[in-house]
Amino acid sequence: RKRMAVVDAADFEQYRDLIEADPAEQARLVDAILINVTSFFRDRAAWEALAEQVVPAIVDSRASGVPIRVWSAGCASGEEAYSLAMVFAEHLGIDGFIERVKIFATDVDDDALAQARAALYPESRMEAVSAERRERFFTPTPEGCQFRADMRRCVVF
Numbered sequence: 001r002k003r004m005a006v007v008d009a010a011d012f013e014q015y016r017d018l019i020e021a022d023p024a025e026q027a028r029l030v031d032a033i034l035i036n037v038t039s040f041f042r043d044r045a046a047w048e049a050l051a052e053q054v055v056p057a058i059v060d061s062r063a064s065g066v067p068i069r070v071w072s073a074g075c076a077s078g079e080e081a082y083s084l085a086m087v088f089a090e091h092l093g094i095d096g097f098i099e100r101v102k103i104f105a106t107d108v109d110d111d112a113l114a115q116a117r118a119a120l121y122p123e124s125r126m127e128a129v130s131a132e133r134r135e136r137f138f139t140p141t142p143e144g145c146q147f148r149a150d151m152r153r154c155v156v157f
Helices: 003-008 012-021 025-032 044-060 079-092 094-100 110-117 131-137
Strands: 070-071 103-104 139-143 144-147
Touching: 003 012, 003 025, 003 070, 012 025, 044 079, 070 079, 070 144, 079 103, 079 131, 110 144
Parallel strands: 070 103
Antiparallel strands: 139 144
């Protein structure tokens, strides 16, 4: 409805005709639908519950050495997938994380996935990551902070 109002489409049929005829409007509609609101540890209370209750329950439910698979749906530019990686690594240790955990992260936005694969975040996007986590899980670069390469291999976009 928002895009319909912008282009003065009187009804859904008129708007459908427009998007069928105009690839640029198709792209604008997709951009309007994709939210891409993300950050490291967004909704702190949920992440605390995940770290304190959910991750230990997942790890405890599997025998030692049994792989753990996690899916991050709608991962946008990767902050939530890498937040998951940090939480599991804090519980299992980095070596345990690398040996056992594979995080599959998906999104419909190819540009966001490219950013996620690069795992490079400017300082402005690192506000929710504590100094301790930055030191442990990121490498500083002139462009910002890059998630650890050894752990990044465990996150598949």
